[in-house]
Amino acid sequence: MAACFSLPATPNSFMHFPSNHKSYRKPIHCSSLTSQSQSQKNRLLNLISNQERGLRTQSDPQKLSEIIQAIEDLASIGRDSVTTGSSLSATWRLLWTTEKEQLYIIKNTPFFGTKAGDILQVIDVEKKTLNNVITFPPDGVFFVRSTIEVASPQRVNFRFTSAVLCGKHWEFPLPPFGQGWFETVYLDDEIRVVKDIRQDYLIVERAPYTWKE
Numbered sequence: 001m002a003a004c005f006s007l008p009a010t011p012n013s014f015m016h017f018p019s020n021h022k023s024y025r026k027p028i029h030c031s032s033l034t035s036q037s038q039s040q041k042n043r044l045l046n047l048i049s050n051q052e053r054g055l056r057t058q059s060d061p062q063k064l065s066e067i068i069q070a071i072e073d074l075a076s077i078g079r080d081s082v083t084t085g086s087s088l089s090a091t092w093r094l095l096w097t098t099e100k101e102q103l104y105i106i107k108n109t110p111f112f113g114t115k116a117g118d119i120l121q122v123i124d125v126e127k128k129t130l131n132n133v134i135t136f137p138p139d140g141v142f143f144v145r146s147t148i149e150v151a152s153p154q155r156v157n158f159r160f161t162s163a164v165l166c167g168k169h170w171e172f173p174l175p176p177f178g179q180g181w182f183e184t185v186y187l188d189d190e191i192r193v194v195k196d197i198r199q200d201y202l203i204v205e206r207a208p209y210t211w212k213e
Contacts, residue, residue, distance in 0.1 A: 037077045044070040048096040054103050071193055071201055075185035082153040083184035086125055091211045092192055092204035094119035099200045121204060122211050130158055133211055139168035144176055154183045
């Protein structure tokens with residue numbers, strides 16, 4: 001999801017939910033929210049289940065409004081949780097987004113004789129790295145490397161460092177640029193919900209595999 005898979009004119013992170021609400025309650029670990037948020041989570045996943053990673057939502061303002069409201073409801077439950085710890089480190093696979101660059105690629109890759117496969121955000125909090133990845137089966141991949149810094153209990157700052165477009169026997173480096181932030185407003189053992197510097201939304205799931213360069 002700020003968080004990003006392309007090289008946007010205005011940085012996003014995938015890939016990113018602001019939470020400026022001031023609370024005097026003790027922060028809650030994300031796993032403690034599971035029973036409280038399960039129904040809201042199920043509602044959100046049901047809303048996006050037939051949206052083709054966001055393609056259908058682009059032409060359905062009512063559905064977009066319903067999804068954003070469901071995101072905000074889930075974010076409200078998790079507003080005091082810490083989502084920038086070790087549980088953020090994972091290979092995350094895109095379920096739904098409003099990020100126009102990613103949706104453009106998903107929609108238009110068939111014109112180039114291929115299709116967009118898994119779209120990933122690979123985060124390692126300890127190593128302070130973020131890779132935004134778009135796969136083009138069977139052998140193509142485009143990825144953007146970034147460095148990250150945890151800025152608050154839910155916010156992560158990022159800066160692009162390099163980008164590469166690869167085929168089976170070739171690769172083409174691209175000049176990355178930009179920086180920004182993303183906020184993870186909900187995180188559990190299965191999904192992560194994000195809002196970024198451009199107010200784009202991202203919903204990802206933990207992939208059943210670990211992506212490596």
